[in-house]
Amino acid sequence: MLKDITLGQYLPGTSPVHKLDPRVKLVLTVEFIVMLFCAKNMWAIGVGALFCIISFALSGVPASLMVKSLKPIVPLVLITSVLNLFFVRTGDVLWKWKVLQITTEGRDTALFMIARIVLLIIGSSLLTYTTSPIDLTDAIENLLSPLKKLKVPVHELAMMMTIALRFIPTLIEETDKIMNAQKARGSELDTGSFADKVRGMVPIFIPLFVSSFRRAEELATAMECRCYHGGEGRTRMKQLHTTYRDLIAAIYTTLFFGGIIALNVLIK
């Protein structure tokens, strides 16, 4: 039941977007987010949207997934738009009922905010759709490595991420086993009030916790046996390479950024 869960939302593929260096992809995603926050009017946001659409088309990720990634943020979008709709009080009044009123500017701000949030999510989910979690971890480790000089444990954090990713399926499987074992002993996990269900989780989490500690200890020994001694002097088999593709992607993104700034200035 729990076994089929996929890690993150990575879709393996060979599109130009997939082939980008994960570091470049990460930096460009950040650039895209900055770009969206720089956009001051609907036209500029429109350019951001165009950027998203072209990138998505290049990645070959189905559009249905794009819609799916938006589902969890529907409440956030609703709240933001309602707040903006009713609380922006400048501009011509369009509709009024007691204290509530909608103005032209409120309507525009609401639409603008919706567009910005939606693009934000679509753009960043493109990164997770086209980059495997392990590549992403490598990219983060690589990009943050200058922070090592400031005594930030970058390697350790990346190692923790990798191990966490590695053990998620193992622990899910184990949870499944423990749940079945407890059910076989007559514990009722699916029935009763909410409080009963929460109480029912205790005999699942305690064995899971204990076994995780045991696993951690064994893993630590196994890592020591394989000469692990921290990040010092460590090399990597897979080297990250930037290619002409990455240059093109950077130019392409920066052009759009330029377009947005130009529109900000031109259309007031």
Place this chain on the structure above:
Amino acid sequence: MQYFLDAENVNFSYMNDAEEPPVRTEVLKNVSLRVEKGEFLAVLGHNGSGKSTLAKCFNAINLPDSGTVTVAGLRTDDENNLLPIRRTAGMVFQNPDNQIVATIVEEDVAFALENLGVEPKEIRRRVDEALKTVGMYEYRMHAPHKLSGGQKQRVAIAGILAMNPDCILLDEPTAMLDPRGRKEVMDTVKRLNREQGVTIVLITHYMEEAAQADRIAIIDGGEVLMDGTPKSIFSQVETMKHLGLDVPQVTELAWRLRKDGFDIPADIITEEECVQAIAALLEKGR
């Protein structure tokens, strides 16, 4: 003479702080055990007999309270020898899930080499070689959790093999596997020993596996009780039973036949020998 693995008068104990007052448990009592280069040693004993503890002494995970352990002439109590020793004597554990570090097979095999700071190109070459040796090359891009137990254990062996160790210590590597997985792992281990001359120390509960070794050591209560060839150990059926250990089924069969007065050798340890001996017996009887 210099032995490859050499434990001399090793004592090891640990403190159990959970008890009040803390209890000191002696795990190894004055153990001496030597292994020659290229030898295949099987270690038998009950749970808690100290056999895993001894194996961990051979790659400097455990340091003895007293006595010395040397690996290829390097003393394990010297901090500077730590990495050379662990590169020489790799260790494979019982649960493959708890020793695989990375989310992709080939990355896991590369782990030890990355730790040792080997050049990326050389890592690539040795990873491919190790994966081919254990027959897992076509699975190099798979996620470990999607493999069978035997396959995972072979990946774990490849992870050690990539270091080009002279010796592999295996701590019950087949205990969690099904018969097919056990055979896969045993075939790999035997091949490494025969073809590449890798020294093997195999801790096991399966007598049929131990019978394939060059030599067997039996550990009980933290002491080496018996040490000899499989034939000399398993022919002492009564002693083995007294220790609560089994002998291979064919040895037991021969032993029972002997007890019933049949003239059959006592040192039968393989099915092949057993079949021949019984055939010879029938021939004579005719």
